[in-house]
Amino acid sequence: MADPLFRAPTVDLLHVCPLDDAFTAIFHRASGITHLLVSPAPEILAALADAPLTQAALRDRLAAAYDLADADPQALAARLAELVEVGLIDAA
Amino acid sequence: MDERQPPADEPRAEPANRRRVLMLGAVGAAAVVSIRPALAQTAGSVLNCEIPVPDRGRAGSFIDADGGVVAPGTKGAFAPPPRPFKGEEVKRALTGSQLPGTSYESNRAYVNYIRRLQRGQGGFTCFASLQMPRG
Numbered sequence: 001m002a003d004p005l006f007r008a009p010t011v012d013l014l015h016v017c018p019l020d021d022a023f024t025a026i027f028h029r030a031s032g033i034t035h036l037l038v039s040p041a042p043e044i045l046a047a048l049a050d051a052p053l054t055q056a057a058l059r060d061r062l063a064a065a066y067d068l069a070d071a072d073p074q075a076l077a078a079r080l081a082e083l084v085e086v087g088l089i090d091a092a
Numbered sequence: 093m094d095e096r097q098p099p100a101d102e103p104r105a106e107p108a109n110r111r112r113v114l115m116l117g118a119v120g121a122a123a124v125v126s127i128r129p130a131l132a133q134t135a136g137s138v139l140n141c142e143i144p145v146p147d148r149g150r151a152g153s154f155i156d157a158d159g160g161v162v163a164p165g166t167k168g169a170f171a172p173p174p175r176p177f178k179g180e181e182v183k184r185a186l187t188g189s190q191l192p193g194t195s196y197e198s199n200r201a202y203v204n205y206i207r208r209l210q211r212g213q214g215g216f217t218c219f220a221s222l223q224m225p226r227g
Contacts, residue, residue: 066114075116
């Protein structure tokens with residue numbers, strides 16, 4: 001079975017507003033729901049903004065942009081599952 | 093030498109050896125709290141979020157009086173509560189009420205634990221949300 005691709009909404013569907021060091025507020029126009037995110041969720045959304053990625057490709061993309069202090073695949077899977085659950089990304 | 097100066101016409105970039113560190117966080121931690129429109133005014137979803145004590149990765153551990161997580165059975169420490177606390181319960185506890193099902197001492201230990209939560213730990217997002225001013 002192919003690995004699922006995770007897809008973020010296009011930029012025009014999200015209104016992203018960093019609030020302070022810890023929080024980013026994201027208004028999802030399609031659902032009308034505002035989400036408060038802490039790292040690494042905003043970074044994951046940004047990494048998926050250009051094109052859908054598998055979890056492994058996403059991990060590589062994040063590792064290219066940041067020093068991953070804890071590159072735990074289960075933790076990344078948990079963050080992705082959480083973003084899918086609240087409707088900020090799709091898995092296909 | 094890796095301390096070369098960028099050319100004047102190049103935008104200042106972070107040197108490669110000073111990249112931002114990204115923590116993926118613990119498996120049981122939450123990185124998102126959603127505020128649904130119908131509840132936005134009362135921030136109901138924030139108050140209904142949950143703070144496990146301790147977080148799921150350390151379930152079963154005891155909490156000492158300072159809020160530290162210690163081995164089960166540690167003398168003077170408190171057994172974890174049977175269920176996570178609701179944001180609303182924690183909000184009240186932070187203003188002087190007692191968490192449900194706690195004694196004076198265990199309440200103080202659990203509140204100390206919650207106050208010491210760090211980003212990436214289960215319940216941090218919920219706890220931090222409780223601090224945010226609301227209109």
